[in-house]
Structure formats: C-alpha cells, structure tokens
Amino acid sequence: MSLVFYCGSGSPYAWRVWLGLEHKALAYELRMLSFSAEDLKTPEYVAVNPRRKVPAIVDDDFSLYESAAILEYLDERYADRGARLFPGDVRRRAVVRRMVQEVDQYFAAPMERIVDQVLFTPQENWNLERIARARATLAEELANWEQTIRADWLAGAEASAADFSLYPLVALTQRMQRRKPDLEVEAMLGPRVRAWMRRVEALPYLRKTWPPHWK
Ligand SMILES: N[C@@H](CCC(=O)N[C@@H](CS)C(=O)NCC(=O)O)C(=O)O
Secondary structure, three states: OOEEEEEEOOOHHHHHHHHHHHHOOOOOEEEEEOOOOOHHHOHHHHHHOOOOOOOEEEEOOEEEEOHHHHHHHHHHHOOOOOOOOOOOOHHHHHHHHHHHHHHHHHHHHHHHHHHHHHOOOOHHHOOHHHHHHHHHHHHHHHHHHHHHOOOOEOOEOOOOHHHHHHHHHHHHHHHHHHHOHHHOHHHHOOHHHHHHHHHHHOOOOHHHHOOHHHO
C-alpha cells in the first residue's frame, strides 16, 4: 500500500484529512505543498487535482480530491484500521454526513470571506461591512453548534469526521483574530464549544497536524 497525502499548511480542508489519517492510524507519505511557490500549479499536481487545490490523496494508483469525499473514502477503504470516521449505524452515519455538509455549506463560506479579506487583502482595502456580515454569520453558526453539542463530540460519544471538519475552521477563525483583534472570536465561543475544542486539542495526534507555519 502506498498512500500519499498532499497538504498545504493552514488549509482547514487539508487539516481535516490529516486528522482523519491520524485518527485511523494509517501510514501515509505527507507532501506539504507551498502555495507561494505555486506547487499546486505544477503539471504533476494538476494531474492529481485539476482544481489546483489541497487536499488530495493518491492511494496506489487512485487519486482523489475534495476533503469530505477523501474522509469517506479512507474510512470505507480502510474500514478495519484504527477508529472509524463515520459510525457503522446508518442513521448515525447520516447525521455525521449531515454535519460535514453543514460545516461546508454554512461555516466554511463566511470563514473564507473573512480569510479573503483579512489574509489576502491589504488592510487599507478591507471591506469592513463584508467582514462584519461574515462575522455575524459565523457567530450564528457557532451558536447553533453550541446548541447541537450534547455529548463529548459533535455527533455523540466518539470523535468523527464532523469534529475533524469543524475544528480546523474554528481554529482558523481564532487565527484571524491575530490580524483583526476586533473580530472578538472568543465572544462567539460558548462553553460547550470551548470544552469540545479542548477535547479535540487533547487528542494525541492533534499537535502533529498543527499547521507548520502556525507553530
Ligand atoms: N472543497 C475543497 C476546498 C479546498 C480548498 O479550497 N483548498 C484551498 C486551501 S484552503 C486551496 O488549495 N486553495 C489554493 C488556491 O486557491 O490557489 C475541499 O474540501 O477539499
């Protein structure tokens, strides 16, 4: 078996796959691509992911991109390894899939709008109204997650793809605050979300997957 994981430091989508690989205790080769060196635009990488984004994996002769699909693939292909990312029970599995969708549909979009402004736009050109609208949406979403959490993990007693999808985006939101302190991210985090974050941060492999340029 040869499993190659193409990652980019700080990408929340790549980070979820990294957490998934570690959770399942899979052996993989990490290839950390550089956005600034344009590694994602090389013909070799475009052959793996024509959308020129991370993450992607190559499992022997099979390439796959899109982080949510990768998590499902890894869990099914390596069902007998490590812990599950999606529960075996059909209804519980449907709930985890729903949560991953909710993260991608409702949390990721405003997060990307903030990243686009705060990280990739010179400060003098920031659209403060756009940032404020995105922040308000994130605050609403975090309030929803605060209500959703009823156990140790988002979908119950065990960590799942849902936790690995949401956590990197919340961590990235906190990171944005370093550039724009009045985002007041901490004010958006309720007690259950905070306790959940501490549980994710206590996972033995979390540090290993921390974005290298954040360390
Ligand atoms: N829906 C994709 C999103 C992947 C994505 O947007 N990756 C970003 C990094 S966070 C990327 O590679 N961007 C490169 C670029 O736009 O040049 C997934 O879930 O895998």
